[in-house]
Amino acid sequence: MSSFRRLESIPVGNVLGESILWDVLSRRLWWTDIQAQKLHCYEPKTMDLRVFALPERMGSFGFVDGADGLVCAFESGIALYTPENGALRWLYRPEQGFSGTRFNDGRVDRQGRFWSGTMVEGDGAGEAESIDADGRPVRASLYCVTRGHGRRVFGGIGISNSLCFSLDSRTMYFADSPTRQILAFAFDPATAEIGERRVFATTGAGVPDGSVIDAEGYLWNAEWGGSKLVRYAPTGQVALELALPVSQPTCVCFGGEHMDLMFVTTATDGLEADAREREPEAGNVLVYETRFKGVPESRYLPESA
Ligand code: BGC
Ligand code: CA
Numbered sequence: 001m002s003s004f005r006r007l008e009s010i011p012v013g014n015v016l017g018e019s020i021l022w023d024v025l026s027r028r029l030w031w032t033d034i035q036a037q038k039l040h041c042y043e044p045k046t047m048d049l050r051v052f053a054l055p056e057r058m059g060s061f062g063f064v065d066g067a068d069g070l071v072c073a074f075e076s077g078i079a080l081y082t083p084e085n086g087a088l089r090w091l092y093r094p095e096q097g098f099s100g101t102r103f104n105d106g107r108v109d110r111q112g113r114f115w116s117g118t119m120v121e122g123d124g125a126g127e128a129e130s131i132d133a134d135g136r137p138v139r140a141s142l143y144c145v146t147r148g149h150g151r152r153v154f155g156g157i158g159i160s161n162s163l164c165f166s167l168d169s170r171t172m173y174f175a176d177s178p179t180r181q182i183l184a185f186a187f188d189p190a191t192a193e194i195g196e197r198r199v200f201a202t203t204g205a206g207v208p209d210g211s212v213i214d215a216e217g218y219l220w221n222a223e224w225g226g227s228k229l230v231r232y233a234p235t236g237q238v239a240l241e242l243a244l245p246v247s248q249p250t251c252v253c254f255g256g257e258h259m260d261l262m263f264v265t266t267a268t269d270g271l272e273a274d275a276r277e278r279e280p281e282a283g284n285v286l287v288y289e290t291r292f293k294g295v296p297e298s299r300y301l302p303e304s305a
Contacts, residue, residue, distance in 0.1 A: 003242075003290060003291050003292075004242055004288045004289070004290050005288065005290075006286070006287070006288055007261075007287040007288065007289055009281055009284040009285060009286050010029075010042055010049070010263075010284060010285035010287065011284050012033075012040060012049070012283065012284055012285060013268070013283040013284065014033040014036065014040075014265065014266070014267065014268070014283045014285075015033055015034075015036045015267065015268055015269050015283065016033060016034040016035040016036075016250065016267045016269045017031055017032070017033050017250060017251075017265030017267060017283065017284075017285060018031065018033070018034050018059065018060070018105075018210065018250050018251050018265055019031060019032050019058075019059065019060040019061060019105065019106070019210065019251055019265070020210075020251050020252065020253045020263050020264070020265045020285065021062070021063070021253055021297050022253050022254065022256070022259075022263070022294070022297065023063055024255075024259075024296040024297070025063075026043075027043065027044075027045065027257070028041055028043050029041070029042045029043075029044065029253075029255055029263055029285075030042075030061070030070075031251070031263075031265050031285065032054075032058045032059070032060070032061065034057050034059055035269060037054045037056065037057050037058070038051050038052065038053060038054060039051070039052040039054055039058060039061075039083055040052075041083070042285075044255075044256065044261075052083040054074070055074070055088060056075040056076060057102060058072050058073065058074050058075070059073045059074075059075070059102060059103040059104040059105060059106065059116065059119075060072075060073045060103070060104065060105050060106030060107065060116055060163075061073065061081075061106070062106070062108035062114050062297070062298075062299065062300045063108070063297060063299045063300065064080065064299060064300045064302060065112060065299035065300060065301050065302070066299075066302075067302065068082060068084070069081055069083075069087065070082075070083065071108070071114045071145070071300040071302075073103035073104070073106045073114075073116035074103060075102040075103060076093055076095065076096050076102070076103075077090055077091075077092055077093025077094065077095070077096055077103070078090075078091045078092045078093070078103070078114065078116060078143070078145050078150060079091055080302065091145055091150060092143065092145050092149075092150025094141070094143060094150060094152060095118055095132075095141075096133075097132070097133035098130065098131065098132050098138060099130065100120060100121055100122075100131060101119065101120055101121065101130045101138065101140050102118060102119060103116050103117070103118050103119075104116070104117060104118060104119040104140075104159060104160045104161065105160050105162065105209075105210060106163055107163040107164055107165070108297065108298045108299060108300045109165050109169065109172075109189070109192070109298060110165055110169045110189065110298045111169065111189050111190075111192070111298075111301075112147075112298060112300055113144055113146045113147075113192055113300070113301075114144070114145045115142065115143070115144050115145075115153075115163050115172075116142075116143055116145075116160070116163070117140060117141065117142040117143065117157060117160020117161075117163065117174070118140035118141055118142075118143075118160060119140050119157070119158065119159040119160055120139060120140050120157075120158055138155075139156050139157055140155070140157040140158065140159070140160060141153070141154065141155040141156075141157060142154055142155075142157065142160055142174065144192060146192065147301055147302065147304070148302065148303035153194065154194075157176045158177065158178040158179070159176060159177040159178060160174070160175075160176065161174075161175045161176075161177045161208060161209050161210060161211075162174055162175035162177075162182050162208050162209070162210060162211040162221060163211070164211045164212055164213050164219065165187065165213065166187075166213060166217060166234070167213060167217045167295070168217075169187060169189035170186065170189070171184050171186065171187055171234075172184070172185045172187040172194055173185075173200060173211055173213075173219060175208040175209075175211075175221075177207040177208055177209065177224070178207065180202055180207055180208065181199050181200075181202050181203075181208070182199075182200045182201045182202075182203075182219070182232075183197050183198065183200060184197070184198050184199075184200035184236070185197045199236075200232070200236045201219075201221070201230075201232050201236045201238075203221075203223050203226060203230075204226065205223070205225060205226040205227075206223035206224050206225035206226025206227070206228075206247075207223070207225055207226075208221050208222075208223065208224075209221070209222045209223065209224040209249065209250045209251060210250055210251025210252060211252075212251075212252055212253050212254065212294065213295070214231075214254065214292050214293060214295070215259070215292070215293040215294060216292070217234050218231050218232060218233055218234065218239060218292075219231070219232045219234075220232075220252050220262075221252075222249035222250055222251050222252050222264060222265075223249065224248050224249065224250060224267075225247060225248065226247075227243060227244050227245075227246065227247045227249070228241050228242060228243050228244055228249070229241070229242040229244065229249060229252055229262075229264065230242075231292075242288070244264065244266075244286060245279065245281045245286070246266045246279045246281050246282045246284075246286070247271070247279060247282070248266055248267040248268075248269070248270075248271070248282065249264050249265070249266050249286075250264075250265045250266060250267050251264070251265045252264045252265075253294065253297075254292070254293060254295075255294065258293070259293045259294045259295070259296075260289060260290055260291070260292065260293050260294075261287060261288065261289055261290070262287070262288040262289075262290050262294075263286070263287055264285065264286040264287075264288075265285055266281065266282055266283055266284060266285070266286060267282065267283065268282045268283040
């Protein structure tokens with residue numbers, strides 16, 4: 001088989017589909033439409049789609065170990081949340097009271113911590129439009145929640161994206177999208193301390209959006225504005241590119257029974273009318289069968305009871 005076979009898309013017409021994850025336990029696909037303030041859950045076997053209205057816009061989330069709910073990065077903070085009944089418990093709201101920033105990309109690391117970063121809304125470049133609780137201009141930050149306890153990791157960010165962890169947990173990947181760079185940080189899995197940073201890759205036409213690590217340790221990145229997925233070797237070299245029928249892919253995950261299906265969220269956000277016409281698939285979840293495989297998503301470890 002060639003590397004990719006395009007299957008039928010999931011026709012959801014999202015405004016800003018994002019943060020797509022496959023749950024190996026329930027065999028369901030979850031993703032958020034940030035601007036529509038909705039969470040989606042899809043079961044490929046039955047083609048059953050459920051859409052949950054959310055209390056706030058949600059940028060990213062993770063599955064929870066031993067529980068049904070999700071750990072969620074809502075606009076104003078991180079919470080445990082059960083979509084089926086709306087149960088919500090805030091864990092950490094470091095930017096509550098700020099205006100002009102919101103939580104965006106995030107992921108559970110392989111040790112069960114939830115990482116998520118905020119973004120300055122708009123193009124991520126304007127500082128004056130985002131204001132902290134004391135009225136001072138701010139930029140965005142990266143945060144980490146370990147068993148219910150949150151901390152700020154670093155700041156000075158425009159738009160947090162691309163969070164993922166190497167298979168050996170020695171590297172954390174992160175992008176501040178407007179810089180066009182994906183950074184690789186030395187990572188200590190035991191302490192969650194990050195060390196030296198290096199530029200892992202620089203995008204061309206687009207900016208780096210969501211990333212995921214495959215079973216060979218290569219990083220797949222959805223290039224927003226670049227109409228493609230790029231597969232990078234652990235050295236940062238481009239190993240392969242997949243051209244997409246949409247200009248704004250946002251995130252990618254592997255799933256399916258054999259972990260060889262690739263799901264890509266996309267956005268219509270900001271597209272002009274002529275682009276909308278050229279890109280009828282914009283907003284849908286694109287599905288590919290591939291010769292690559294993913295690894296199961298790690299689950300968040302909540303506070304011990
Ligand atoms: C953000 C969008 C942004 C895009 C490209 C996404 O993660 O949610 O608001 O436009 O990245 O930087
Ligand atoms: Ca994103």
